[in-house]
Amino acid sequence: MSIDMDKCFAQIITAIGEDVDREGLVKTPHRAADAFRFLTRGYHQDLETVVNEAVFTSDSDEMVIVRDIEFYSLCEHHLLPFIGHANVAYLPNGKVIGLSKIARIVDMFSRRLQIQENMTREIAEALLQATDAHGVAVQITARHMCMMMRGVGKQNSSMSTSVMLGAFRDSQSTRNEFLQLIGR
Structure with a gap:
C-alpha cells in the first residue's frame, strides 16, 4: 500500500x-x-550498510570517544523536533570502527520517530554489535520542542540520557573516566 x-x-x-x-x-x-x-530516512538504513565494512583490526585497547555529535530527531509523541548532541565511547576489543561510522550510527537512529531514551540505547547496542567492544557508553543531551513550543513551554530545559554497556557498566572508574572526559 x-x-x-x-x-x-x-x-x-x-x-x-x-x-x-x-x-x-x-x-x-x-x-x-x-x-x-x-x-x-533512518527507517531505510541498517547497521551493516551504515558501517560498510569499516571495522579494522587494531591493538588499541584504550578508550575511544567521539564528542558532540550533533543530531536532529522527531519526537514520536508529537512529531516535533528534538535537537542535541551525543557523546559516544567504546573500549576496543581487537577492532576499531571508522570515525565517521559512529556519527552515521547516531544519524541512523536519530532519523526515526523516537524517544531519546530508546535512541540512546539503540546507538549503544549498535556500536557494541558492530565492534564487539569491551564496553560502550553513550550520553545524549537534547532540547525537545514538545517541551518548548507547546504544553509546558519551558525554553531552557534539556534532557540528558546515558547508556553504559560492558566495562562502562561494570567498572565505576571506567564510567567516571568517560564522564570526566566528556565534561559531565
Whole structure:
C-alpha cells in the first residue's frame, strides 16, 4: 500500500484552515513530504550498510570517544523536533570502527520517530554489535520542542540520557573516566 504523502500534507494544511491553493502554499505539501522523508530516512538504513565494512583490526585497547555529535530527531509523541548532541565511547576489543561510522550510527537512529531514551540505547547496542567492544557508553543531551513550543513551554530545559554497556557498566572508574572526559 503506497500512501501519497503530498496529499496527506495537503489534507493537514486544509484541516488547519489554510488554503492549499494559496500562492505560498501551492508547493508546500510536496516540500513537506520531501522534508519528512529526509527526516525519517533512518527507517531505510541498517547497521551493516551504515558501517560498510569499516571495522579494522587494531591493538588499541584504550578508550575511544567521539564528542558532540550533533543530531536532529522527531519526537514520536508529537512529531516535533528534538535537537542535541551525543557523546559516544567504546573500549576496543581487537577492532576499531571508522570515525565517521559512529556519527552515521547516531544519524541512523536519530532519523526515526523516537524517544531519546530508546535512541540512546539503540546507538549503544549498535556500536557494541558492530565492534564487539569491551564496553560502550553513550550520553545524549537534547532540547525537545514538545517541551518548548507547546504544553509546558519551558525554553531552557534539556534532557540528558546515558547508556553504559560492558566495562562502562561494570567498572565505576571506567564510567567516571568517560564522564570526566566528556565534561559531565
